[in-house]
Amino acid sequence: MTTSSKSFWPIVAAVGLGVGFVGYCIYFDQKRRNAPEFREKLKAKRKKQKQHTSHSNEDFTIDSSNPEEMRRYFLEQIQRGEDCLSRGDLDNGVDHLAKAVAVCSQPQSLMSLFQQTLPPELFQEIIMRLPRVAQSVHGASSSSFGGGAIITEPDLE
Incomplete structure (x- = not known):
């Protein structure tokens, strides 16, 4: 084996792992976004955050x-x-x-x-x-x- 073939396989393995990781991230994100409770939780979180900011700016008795x-x-x-x-x-x-x-x-x-x-x-x-x-x-x-x-x-x- 030459020195160029010895450094070739670790690079291929690293690229393969990188592509696999990005693919897994995309898969996991799609699964998360398609979950029925995701949108409900997101809406509740945004509503709570909006109420919190409006309360901090509001005067109250x-x-x-x-x-x-x-x-x-x-x-x-x-x-x-x-x-x-x-x-x-x-x-x-x-x-x-x-x-x-x-x-x-x-x-x-x-x-x-x-x-x-x-x-x-x-x-x-x-x-x-x-x-x-x-x-x-x-x-x-x-x-x-x-x-x-x-x-x-x-x-x-």
Whole structure:
């Protein structure tokens, strides 16, 4: 045997295995796609994903009579706001922080903290969004948050 015939058979075997693997993948994909529950599972997965994205973008009413739900929502909004701001997504970050202020039991203290830690333009944006966000968090019929009236301008002096 020559050296060229010795390297010929491993190449043929490798090509054969590659073709066999691709053929198996095509066969398996066809079988999967033709399975009756595949389309149902795919539709359910897409519907669930669509609902999840719409819930994350929707404003919804918080039950202000449930302190544990309010606390959880407050912490979640603070975390999301910090995450968004750290990524440079200022618009969503301000929205989440305004929602946290809207459900906070001591909004003046939180606003004072924000005034000291955030850049002035972000702090002003929170102030501007607060009435709209508070109304969306607590529902259109309620115009209060944290047990007090909506504060459009905190006492900055």
